[in-house]
Every structure is written in structure tokens, then in C-alpha cells.
Amino acid sequence: MAWLVLVISGMLEAVWAIALDRSAGFSRPIPSVVFGVGLALSMAGLGYALRTIPVGTGYAVWVGIGAVLTALVGIFALGESAGLPRLISLLLVIAGIIGLKVFH
Numbered sequence: 001m002a003w004l005v006l007v008i009s010g011m012l013e014a015v016w017a018i019a020l021d022r023s024a025g026f027s028r029p030i031p032s033v034v035f036g037v038g039l040a041l042s043m044a045g046l047g048y049a050l051r052t053i054p055v056g057t058g059y060a061v062w063v064g065i066g067a068v069l070t071a072l073v074g075i076f077a078l079g080e081s082a083g084l085p086r087l088i089s090l091l092l093v094i095a096g097i098i099g100l101k102v103f104h
Contacts, residue, residue: 002048002049002051002052002053003049003053003101005045005048005049006045006046006049006053006058006061006062007061007065008045009041009042009043009044009045009046009049009062010042010061010062010063010064010065010066010069011065011066011069012038012041012042012045012066013038013042013062013063013065013066013069013070014065014066014069014070014073015034015038015042016034016035016036016038016039016042017066017070018070018073019031019032019034019035019038020035022034023035042062042066046058046059046062049062053104054104057100057101057104060096060097060100061097061100061101064093064094064096064097064100065097067093068090068093068094068097071086071090072090
């Protein structure tokens, strides 16, 4: 259960990161509220998962999931660069996340 909560929390990290960007410095109310709710839920889930998952592993997986998803949203929805070196780098992060889960 802790791993499922951790994955969902990592996904919520991407939600609040994108909402933070879209809030334009907290000047837009809806993205600002999405940021706050996403952040609170993401942190709560991380805290719950860290009850049973070691902090180094849990935090790295949480950040990795959030970073990869945020980068993918940037590429596919926001028109950011999708160059081969960037895509390879994302694959390496994904490999690291899988490795931390497998060898935890």
C-alpha cells in the first residue's frame, strides 16, 4: 500500500509543479488553489509512505516520478524541447526509479 501511495504522491508532485507554473506567481486563483491542494496531498502521501519505505528510497522515487511527469507535460502539452538527449535523460531517471524500487 505504501508504494501505491508513494506513486500517487509523486504524480501529485507533477500536478502541483505544473499548477505553480500556471499560477503566474499566485496571481491566478484556480491554478493557485490546485497548487495548494496538490502540494498538501502530495506531502501527506509522501509522509504516509515514509512510515514503511526508507526515506532515501521514498524521497528519491517521489522526486523522480514528479520530475519525469512534469518534464513530459512540458514536452507534450507546453511545447518544451523533446530532443534525444533530453529523452534519454528521462529514461535514465525512470531506470533509476525502477532500480530503487527493485533493490530497496
